[in-house]
Amino acid sequence: MHGASAENLSNALSLAYSNNPTLNAARAGLRATDEGVPQALSGYRPTVTATGSAQRSxxxxxxxxxxxxxxxxxxxxxxxxxxxxxxRGNRTKNGVKQAEAAIQAARESLKSTEQSVLLEVATAYMDILQNQAILELRKQNVAFLEEQARSARDRFAVGETINTDVNQAEASLAAAISLVHAAEANLTSSKATYEQYVGKKPGTLVAGYSVDNLFPNSLEAALSQGLSQHPSIIAAKFNVDVSDLEVKIAQGALLPTVSxxxxxxxxxxxxxxxxxxxxxxxxxxxxxxxxxPLYSGGANHSAVREAKESLGQTRIQLDLARAQIRAGIISAWASLQASIPSITAAQAEVKAARLATQGVIEEQKVGQRTLLDVLDQQEDLISARISLVQAQHDRIVASFSMASATGNLSAANLKLKVKRYDPNEHYNAVRDKWVGLRTPDGR
Incomplete structure (x- = not known):
């Protein structure tokens, strides 16, 4: 039915997992952070210097x-x-611990980026489906209004109606055509966004799906889960450790160095x-x-005070992360709960509007309704059908938003058919490397 070029939401998410530039940039940033450990470990290793000189006098x-x-x-x-x-005042030992904590924070930040990208892709995918459906409805409305305008002109030509009906029909048709152009622009924009996230133009997209299995079925459980395992919160905790160790490193500069x-x-x-x-x-x-060190002009003491202020800042940022995740979960939960009855209500509205439109058309044929009544009722039907499309779109996006808010929107949980990025591969390759200018991938 959809042809060889058909692609589903899972395919789009898999492509983005492999190709998305934001995600790949975050992975590169993590690999750069990995190098902090061998740099810190160098403090345990000797330094070797060769010198040579020649002179003629x-x-x-x-x-x-x-x-x-x-x-x-x-x-x-x-x-x-x-x-x-x-x-050297335990600065090397604490520096290694700090580098390890920074890597853990970067890994959690990568998980958070992965979640954001997957949510953006799911939203872009559903935006295309929504805008395609709206465009089709707008085109159907134009076809209906073209028929009404043609009928009005024919009836006016034989004296069965007045010129006002013709003007009303043509005005409605012109407005409908304008809305078709707007719908086409929206669809073009959503396709461009999709290509930005996924790395290719969209083919024929099939229906999306919700991911209700990725989060708890109560707000309290969702809050408990999100506040305990969301990568943004875990990353903030590791950043507190990084700042705490920075205080110890700064204090180590006040201690003796033995060599x-x-x-x-x-x-x-x-x-x-x-x-x-x-x-x-x-x-x-x-x-x-x-x-x-006896006195360094106050620089070392200032560095300790600065590190303590930075530690206080990261603790505040941890509290802020918790507050943001809590607010995000509550907001996503509210959107999800609102989207479920919205579909039922929109379906009922479409059914009632369709029956009403059919009735008004029949009544207009026997002179009990005017053409304006038919045009108004048709507009109500199109609005109801668009509302249903939007409600179905919002339902799926809300489920992805809820999974992301609780920290569960990952390639592993989505069971995407991709080669998973393993941060340990690069870390293990460089951690104990003493020499070498090439990166593990040969650059």
Whole structure:
């Protein structure tokens, strides 16, 4: 019936999961965040530095006796220095913990982005279906009004009606044609939005479906679930951990730093004076040092205060996330509950309007109703049918909104036939990497 190009809502969601630029950008951002762990772990590892130098110098000595002496010297040296930090106020340990917490926050943010994208795709899909149906209804209305205008002109030509009926019919037809153009514009816009989210132009779309199985059947249970597992709230909790560890890292700058440095080197000298002295010197040393910060102009103390203020900010943001999720669940629940009886009411309205239109047309044929009565009743029927289309659209969108509000709108829960993005793959590939400029995918 729909042909080879037909696609359903599940296909659209799967395509968006793989191709949506917003989602792919969030995944790239998470991979960048993964690199924070090897950077933090570098504090446990030694630093190795190689140095080399070469010099050539000339000397001329002019004695009172008139003797003139010229000499030149060539020197070169090479050295390798290895430094190992033994203690730096627990900043390395806390830095690793902070990087791990930041990754967990980024992963939850990715889940939240995934939910937002899937909701946008479902909404765009249903918008197309709604606008297609409305456009078809508008075209049907134009066809009906064209017939009424033609009939009015024919009846006027034989003197069975007055010119007012013709004008009324043609005015209604012109208005209906204008609404067809508006419906076409809305459909074009919704198709462009769909292509933006999914990555391809829509084909022949089949009916959508609701996802009532992805959320509880009571508001209280939905609130409990959403406030405990929504990724936005979990991400905010991890961000609090990140800020708390930032305070500890800032405080660590006030503690001693203990390090060991080893160095080995060789230097060569070639002196072309009268004695022609050549020499090679090998050297090695090991140095243990303790650095105790006494006063840094107040910068370290200011950094601690700044970190504490940032910690307070993230705690407020956690409370804000909880409030936003609560409000989102209540709003989505209200929309869902309103959409269910709206469909029943719209269906009853369409049935009554259809019967009324048929009756008015028959009454107009025997002179009991005017053409204006028929036009008004037809407009009521079209409005009722459009209301039904919108109610069906809103019912499905409301179910997706409810699943998103409770934190359950994911590719896994939707059972999409896609290769799931596994954040552990990149994390495990880079976590303990000591060297290498290429990313795990070869860039």
């Amino acid at each position: 000339w000397t001329q000595s002019d004695y009172r006796s008139g003797y003139l002496k010229n000499s030149q010297a060539n020197t070169a040296s090479m050295a390798i220095q290895v430094q190992q930090i033994l203690y 060991v440095t080893g160095e080995a080197g060789t230097s060569w000298t070639n002196n072309t004076s009268s004695s022609n002295v050549d020499s090679t010197t090998n050297s090695a040393s090991i140095l243990g040092s303790v650095s105790i």
